[in-house]
Amino acid sequence: MATSVLDHSDSTAPGHTGLWSWITTVDHKRIGILYGATAFLFFLIGGLEALLIRWQLARPENDFLSPELYNQLFTMHGTTMIFLGVMPLSAMFFNFLIPLMIGARDVAFPRLNAFSYWVFLLGGLFLNFSFLINAAPNAGWFGYANLTSRQYSPGLNIDFWVIGLQILGVASIAAALNFFVTIVNLRAPGMRLMRMPMFVWMSLITQMLLLLAFPVITVALVFLMADRTFGSSFYTPGGGGDPTLWQHLFWIFGHPEVYILILPAFGIVSEILPVFSRKPLFGYAAMVFSGAFIAFLGFGVWSHHMFSTGMGPVADSVFSLTTMLIAVPTGVKIFNWIGTVWGGSLRLKTPMYFALGFVAMFIIGGLSGVMHSSPPADLQQTDTYFVVAHFHYVLFGGSIFALIAGAYFWFPKMFGVLLDDRIGKLQFWLTFVGMNLTFFPMHFLGLHGMPRRVYTYPSGLGFDLMNLTQTIGSLILGLSFLVMLYNIWKSVREQPRRIAPADPWDAATLEWSIPSPPQEFNFAEIPTVEHRDELWWRKRKAGGPLPEPARVSGKGIHLPNPSYWPLVTAVGILVFMTGFMAGGVVLNLAGAAILFFGAFRWAFEPTG
Amino acid sequence: MILRTGSRERVGWRVWLPLVTVALFAACGGPFPQSTLIPKGDFAQMVDEVFSATVRWATLVFVLVEGVLIVAILKFRQRPGDAEPTQTHGNTVVEMVWTIIPAAILTFIAVPTVRTIFRTAELPEGGLEVEVIGHQWWWEFRYPAQQIVTANEMHVPAGRPVIMKIRTADVLHSFWVPQLSAKRDAFPNKYTTLFFTTDSLGEFTGQCAEFCGLQHGRMGSLVVVQTPDEFAQWVERNQVGSPLINRGVVAADSAAADTARGAGRAAQDSIEAKGRETFLAAGCIGCHAMVGTPTAGVLTLQGPNLSHFGSRRRLAAGMLPNTPENLAAWLRDPQAVKEGSLMKLPRPLTEAEISTLVAYLRAHQ
Numbered sequence: 002m003a004t005s006v007l008d009h010s011d012s013t014a015p016g017h018t019g020l021w022s023w024i025t026t027v028d029h030k031r032i033g034i035l036y037g038a039t040a041f042l043f044f045l046i047g048g049l050e051a052l053l054i055r056w057q058l059a060r061p062e063n064d065f066l067s068p069e070l071y072n073q074l075f076t077m078h079g080t081t082m083i084f085l086g087v088m089p090l091s092a093m094f095f096n097f098l099i100p101l102m103i104g105a106r107d108v109a110f111p112r113l114n115a116f117s118y119w120v121f122l123l124g125g126l127f128l129n130f131s132f133l134i135n136a137a138p139n140a141g142w143f144g145y146a147n148l149t150s151r152q153y154s155p156g157l158n159i160d161f162w163v164i165g166l167q168i169l170g171v172a173s174i175a176a177a178l179n180f181f182v183t184i185v186n187l188r189a190p191g192m193r194l195m196r197m198p199m200f201v202w203m204s205l206i207t208q209m210l211l212l213l214a215f216p217v218i219t220v221a222l223v224f225l226m227a228d229r230t231f232g233s234s235f236y237t238p239g240g241g242g243d244p245t246l247w248q249h250l251f252w253i254f255g256h257p258e259v260y261i262l263i264l265p266a267f268g269i270v271s272e273i274l275p276v277f278s279r280k281p282l283f284g285y286a287a288m289v290f291s292g293a294f295i296a297f298l299g300f301g302v303w304s305h306h307m308f309s310t311g312m313g314p315v316a317d318s319v320f321s322l323t324t325m326l327i328a329v330p331t332g333v334k335i336f337n338w339i340g341t342v343w344g345g346s347l348r349l350k351t352p353m354y355f356a357l358g359f360v361a362m363f364i365i366g367g368l369s370g371v372m373h374s375s376p377p378a379d380l381q382q383t384d385t386y387f388v389v390a391h392f393h394y395v396l397f398g399g400s401i402f403a404l405i406a407g408a409y410f411w412f413p414k415m416f417g418v419l420l421d422d423r424i425g426k427l428q429f430w431l432t433f434v435g436m437n438l439t440f441f442p443m444h445f446l447g448l449h450g451m452p453r454r455v456y457t458y459p460s461g462l463g464f465d466l467m468n469l470t471q472t473i474g475s476l477i478l479g480l481s482f483l484v485m486l487y488n489i490w491k492s493v494r495e496q497p498r499r500i501a502p503a504d505p506w507d508a509a510t511l512e513w514s515i516p517s518p519p520q521e522f523n524f525a526e527i528p529t530v531e532h533r534d535e536l537w538w539r540k541r542k543a544g545g546p547l548p549e550p551a552r553v554s555g556k557g558i559h560l561p562n563p564s565y566w567p568l569v570t571a572v573g574i575l576v577f578m579t580g581f582m583a584g585g586v587v588l589n590l591a592g593a594a595i596l597f598f599g600a601f602r603w604a605f606e607p608t609g
Numbered sequence: 610m611i612l613r614t615g616s617r618e619r620v621g622w623r624v625w626l627p628l629v630t631v632a633l634f635a636a637c638g639g640p641f642p643q644s645t646l647i648p649k650g651d652f653a654q655m656v657d658e659v660f661s662a663t664v665r666w667a668t669l670v671f672v673l674v675e676g677v678l679i680v681a682i683l684k685f686r687q688r689p690g691d692a693e694p695t696q697t698h699g700n701t702v703v704e705m706v707w708t709i710i711p712a713a714i715l716t717f718i719a720v721p722t723v724r725t726i727f728r729t730a731e732l733p734e735g736g737l738e739v740e741v742i743g744h745q746w747w748w749e750f751r752y753p754a755q756q757i758v759t760a761n762e763m764h765v766p767a768g769r770p771v772i773m774k775i776r777t778a779d780v781l782h783s784f785w786v787p788q789l790s791a792k793r794d795a796f797p798n799k800y801t802t803l804f805f806t807t808d809s810l811g812e813f814t815g816q817c818a819e820f821c822g823l824q825h826g827r828m829g830s831l832v833v834v835q836t837p838d839e840f841a842q843w844v845e846r847n848q849v850g851s852p853l854i855n856r857g858v859v860a861a862d863s864a865a866a867d868t869a870r871g872a873g874r875a876a877q878d879s880i881e882a883k884g885r886e887t888f889l890a891a892g893c894i895g896c897h898a899m900v901g902t903p904t905a906g907v908l909t910l911q912g913p914n915l916s917h918f919g920s921r922r923r924l925a926a927g928m929l930p931n932t933p934e935n936l937a938a939w940l941r942d943p944q945a946v947k948e949g950s951l952m953k954l955p956r957p958l959t960e961a962e963i964s965t966l967v968a969y970l971r972a973h974q
Binding site: 067068069071072140141145146147148153154238243244245278279280281283284285286287309310311313314317318321322325326328329332333335336337339340342343344345346347348349357360361364365368369371372374375376377378380381382383384385448449450451452453454455456457458461462463 | 644678718745793820
């Protein structure tokens with residue numbers, strides 16, 4: 002195979018900047034930044050959808066939104082936050098951090114990595130394009146059959162949802178394979194499994210979950226697409242199908258998906274707490290195995306989403322007990338985090354604020370989770386605001402808090418700029434107060450009988466003031482993200498005064514041993530790892546801080562060539578899938594042609 | 610107005626949890642007529658007992674764990690000149706303890722949970738059976754033994770178990786009256802069941818709990834708990850013209866309706882005759898069963914049975930009080946009242962027709 006060696010001396014050298022360099026990049030760090038920027042944008046869109054929902058619910062009998070638009074907004078809020086917000090924000094950290102943390106120069110399949118990003122971007126744009134033609138998905142992020150059948154949802158709304166999710170699934174599976182192989186094969190010498198940073202461990206487990214869970218939703222969606230497009234009846238009772246089948250398939254995917262959203266957050270927090278407590282993670286092995294145990298159990302609890310379907314007392318009991326069992330490893334994690342903090346010397350910087358906030362909020366989400374693991378109690382709570390409260394404590398108080406903590410923690414590594422700590426803490430308090438005002442009353446709202454997914458409610462049921470409180474809280478939350486954007490803008494503008502050294506936090510993992518931002522080849526020399534907290538170990542051996550690593554010439558280091566074939570292939574998938582919705586076989590064939598042409602050129606392209 | 614007849618009230622969580630709620634959200638408080646925390650049926654009470662036990666444990670864990678976290682943050686904040694803290698990596702004994710204790714607490718939740726699962730799985734003997742059928746976006750209730758069909762308002766006697774057999778005519782729904790029983794989903798291809806017994810007379814609201822499309826937010830239900838005597842009278846009234854009794858027997862319906870009306874006959878007759886004529890002419894019978902019309906015996910129509918509409922408290926699946934003004938507005942333009950409702954007028958009605966229909970429908974108690 003032909004190879005070419007480029008001059009990779011510096012990422013700011015000519016030929017490494019400009020739009021084209023981003024379109025053709027296969028550098029995991031740049032792809033990570035693309036993931037982060039795109040996902041943050043989608044996250045803001047999802048947040049805007051949430052604010053519109055809250056505005057509608059601020060008072061009873063409000064007519065700010067039509068029922069149809071309301072249904073579209075809550076469907077897209079859920080779909081966006083899960084598939085276009087939290088998952089790709091986690092993917093930003095996978096991309097940027099995994100190779101750096103394990104001492105590698107890139108991921109195992111750099112072009113596949115670019116392909117994942119482009120497919121994700123196109124899938125996200127495709128889903129949101131539906132708003133422009135007033136046909137956004139409107140049957141909930143869970144899309145229960147048989148409401149999604151052609152008979153009850155004749156428009157394009159559900160087609161956008163089905164095809165959008167299928168496209169995004171391609172991105173997720175490709176990325177999961179890539180990171181899995183990367184972690185298994187590309188670890189630096191001495192980086193044994195039980196020396197891996199906890200974030201890498203949680204990432205590895207997440208990739209396994211993705212690889213096992215996504216094929217299930219893919220199959221479920223293929224069935225649904227067949228029902229809608231070709232008139233089969235997997236889910237429609239008229240032809241002998243069963244809408245319950247969808248629920249089983251969806252939640253066999255859907256519950257592991259919950260852990261796909263939270264395990265990376267566990268990993269991030271497990272990196273931040275030790276650094277700012279100045280002592281190692283408490284109970285490393287227990288943290289690894291509890292994470293693996295949670296993931297394993299996650300495949301045996303799906304029917305706890307279906308207690309109200311009347312599965313019978315035996316099935317109810319079994320799924321209830323397996324669900325309660327998950328509280329044990331989850332508790333172990335929480336106690337180990339507190340054990341990490343206990344006896345430490347806490348440096349209360351912004352990342353630490355958010356990491357501690359994560360622990361505090363996640364406890365609440367965990368406890369309400371135990372409450373509806375009990376099927377009788379769940380029969381009152383399911384499909385009410387109690388559940389909305391629960392999963393926002395887990396996903397907002399949990400995942401989002403951890404992702405913000407991670408953003409403050411690794412921003413200096415990614416961009417070489419330290420974010421403003423005082424504004425960061427202001428953002429923390431706004432987020433903390435806003436989140437609790439928004440989501441805590443929802444527990445009571447649900448217990449007092451307000452169902453989910455209703456576009457309005459009558460006055461006289463005692464819902465009015467709680468809803469108004471929540472709307473005020475959500476506005477504070479919205480403000481907190483404006484503060485974050487301001488912080489990024491201000492800090493980057495003040496860059497000369499805020500240049501980040503290689504190791505601004507006195508951290509423990511390998512990514513802090515190289516310059517900020519890292520050079521394109523990451524490590525001039527592949528490191529040898531001797532210790533679990535390798536960088537702390539090196540500093541201890543040296544008896545103090547290490548000298549600032551120099552930016553060196555990367556001449557002679559082989560890196561993969563830039564390529565636009567991943568983008569072409571991704572476009573092929575988009576066109577191919579769109580054919581199932583509009584344009585028919587012609588688009589299918591055109592898409593398949595682009596797909597195969599792109600893959601062919603990709604396969605025979607010099608890889609560098 | 611909810612009357613308390615039972616003396617089974619247990620002072621405990623169900624009393625003070627709402628109080629705590631009120632304390633927490635000083636001005637946000639109730640009354641909460643649809644609250645799961647104020648159970649009035651035995652099913653809801655059994656659920657509440659399990660939930661209360663869980664809340665007690667959860668509160669204990671919450672206070673302890675958050676307390677330790679806060680103490681840790683305050684106690685171990687870095688102070689100037691702090692030396693590097695002791696580099697502990699774990700502690701096997703401590704880790705064993707905090708694995709075992711949560712597991713032990715969970716057994717205290719699991720045992721009552723499983724016991725309640727099996728208690729609530731057994732249908733009580735000698736219950737009143739009601740077939741509950743979800744429609745986009747209203748509820749149909751059929752009483753097979755009493756041979757009654759009605760909509761959106763379920764009447765039951767106090768003190769007797771009510772057994773609901775639930776299904777749907779279209780998409781999935783979930784039947785939920787929070788104070789009486791929990792919720793159960795409605796499927797097109799099978800029956801699910803739910804039950805409750807209550808001693809509390811009065812009206813209990815419920816809402817569809819499974820997202821079912823455009824007007825999911827406006828799919829209310831009402832359960833009216835009556836004394837056995839009142840219930841028997843209601844049954845007798847509603848048997849008149851019931852499709853389950855008079856399948857396809859138009860003449861008998863008409864005659865029975867006439868007999869049932871009694872006094873004020875002449876005026877009634879004119880309302881009845883004109884109303885019936887309009888009901889037929891405007892095309893209402895395309896979707897609605899109605900006593901005294903050719904559809905009286907038909908069970909498979911798309912809209913709710915209107916035979917005793919005048920006695921119903923609410924309009925459009927719980928959305929509005931059943932007043933002449935609201936009914937007139939509904940008949941004038943149902944889409945303006947409830948956008949996307951499947952009630953579509955075959956043609957616009959004149960104001961004269963509307964007032965005739967209002968009088969006609971309200972006359973059928």
